[in-house]
Amino acid sequence: MAEKTDYVKKDKPLLKVDNLKVSFFTPAGEVKAVNGISYELHENEIMGIVGESGSGKSVEAYTIMGLLAGSGKVCGGSIEFEGKDLLHLSRKEMSDLQGNEMSIIFQNPMTCLNPVYTIGNQLVEVVRRHDKSISKKEATQRAIDILTEVGINNAEKRIKQYPHELSGGMRQRVMIAMGLICNPKLLIADEPTTALDVTTQEQILQLMKKLQKIHHTAIIFITHNLGVVAEICDSVSVMYAGHIVEQGKIEDIFYHMKHPYTEGLIASMPRIDIVNHERLNPIEGSPVDLLNPPKGCCFAPRCGKCMRICQEQEPPYVKVGENNHISACWLHVLEMKKEAEKNG
Ligand SMILES: Nc1ncnc2c1ncn2[C@@H]1O[C@H](COP(=O)(O)OP(=O)(O)OP(=O)(O)O)[C@@H](O)[C@H]1O
Numbered sequence: 001m002a003e004k005t006d007y008v009k010k011d012k013p014l015l016k017v018d019n020l021k022v023s024f025f026t027p028a029g030e031v032k033a034v035n036g037i038s039y040e041l042h043e044n045e046i047m048g049i050v051g052e053s054g055s056g057k058s059v060e061a062y063t064i065m066g067l068l069a070g071s072g073k074v075c076g077g078s079i080e081f082e083g084k085d086l087l088h089l090s091r092k093e094m095s096d097l098q099g100n101e102m103s104i105i106f107q108n109p110m111t112c113l114n115p116v117y118t119i120g121n122q123l124v125e126v127v128r129r130h131d132k133s134i135s136k137k138e139a140t141q142r143a144i145d146i147l148t149e150v151g152i153n154n155a156e157k158r159i160k161q162y163p164h165e166l167s168g169g170m171r172q173r174v175m176i177a178m179g180l181i182c183n184p185k186l187l188i189a190d191e192p193t194t195a196l197d198v199t200t201q202e203q204i205l206q207l208m209k210k211l212q213k214i215h216h217t218a219i220i221f222i223t224h225n226l227g228v229v230a231e232i233c234d235s236v237s238v239m240y241a242g243h244i245v246e247q248g249k250i251e252d253i254f255y256h257m258k259h260p261y262t263e264g265l266i267a268s269m270p271r272i273d274i275v276n277h278e279r280l281n282p283i284e285g286s287p288v289d290l291l292n293p294p295k296g297c298c299f300a301p302r303c304g305k306c307m308r309i310c311q312e313q314e315p316p317y318v319k320v321g322e323n324n325h326i327s328a329c330w331l332h333v334l335e336m337k338k339e340a341e342k343n344g
């Protein structure tokens with residue numbers, strides 16, 4: 001395999017998303033699926049993106065991977081990966097990065113694994129697509145090694161099997177193997193365990209944690225389950241209606257959460273030891289209609305603390321703690337004003 005450039009410096013983020021906006025232009029109008037999100041991800045870091053169904057988690061992930069399809073368009077902002085501007089790469093440059101420097105694990109393996117090829121063939125194909133010089137024998141050995149690494153016994157035999165001959169947990173392990181086989185610097189896992197039973201889900205999370213330690217991969221872990229985030233992530237971005245409403249280190253979000261939406265999420269947090277296949281919808285009221293989003297704060301129609309200003313103006317981000325803990329809510333602005341008045 002060709003050597004990868006050793007770009008990563010400790011002080012520079014591996015991935016920098018800045019004010020990213022993505023819309024779908026449908027016959028009914030513009031759906032603002034991602035509406036100005038920003039964050040940085042460093043080598044070795046696992047960041048969770050959590051939020052209820054339709055909040056824009058997958059659209060954001062597909063946009064980073066260059067997989068935005070249909071009527072989806074990037075309407076603003078930038079994505080930098082190792083200093084490269086991903087939104088202005090040629091198709092060839094992007095395809096060289098996909099699966100090699102960055103890869104994605106999808107929620108449902110059966111939609112991504114090709115039923116007519118053995119899993120060995122599919123893994124070998126991924127390796128050879130990115131490293132033309134590798135022999136078939138070497139690529140097959142790499143496939144066996146990575147399957148063993150993700151906990152599949154008898155990998156020499158398993159590579160001859162077709163996806164339908166494997167259990168759900170095994171197929172998800174194959175997807176993880178596929179995501180890791182080229183040793184990417186960035187792995188996006190889009191709800192990789194949601195369809196699995198609790199025991200397998202737990203095993204897969206442990207496996208990802210272990211592999212991350214070995215390979216130093218930066219991971220974006222998308223889920224609707226805060227219990228999963230607590231178990232695996234270093235930091236978390238809470239998404240609502242295409243916005244990141246709160247962002248911070250895992251302990252800050254769990255023990256010092258500031259945004260009313262995050263408070264609602266944590267209060268109804270599903271536990272990992274309880275079977276949870278439903279989507280997160282713990283807070284009263286319906287999700288935002290992205291065709292007609294509210295004028296001010298996107299959470300205003302469901303927020304018990306909503307004030308007049310919330311319905312008129314979008315709240316700014318306020319630093320609400322150490323370690324880049326930020327939250328977008330007018331309550332913080334008022335608190336800051338009160339504090340300033342108190343201090344004269
Ligand atoms: N191809 C599309 N055309 C029009 N709208 C779309 C399209 N794909 C996604 N959207 C809209 O973008 C919004 C964000 O969708 P996305 O799939 O990112 O949500 P999500 O947070 O991943 O939800 P889930 O937890 O259900 O996977 C949704 O409201 C959805 O309706």
Ligand code: SF4
Pocket residue numbers: 259260261297298299300301303304305306307310315328329330331
């Ligand atoms: S800005 Fe207002 S409506 Fe929005 S979360 Fe804060 S208090 Fe609630």
Ligand SMILES: [Mg+2]
Pocket residue numbers: 057058059190
């Ligand atoms: Mg999704």
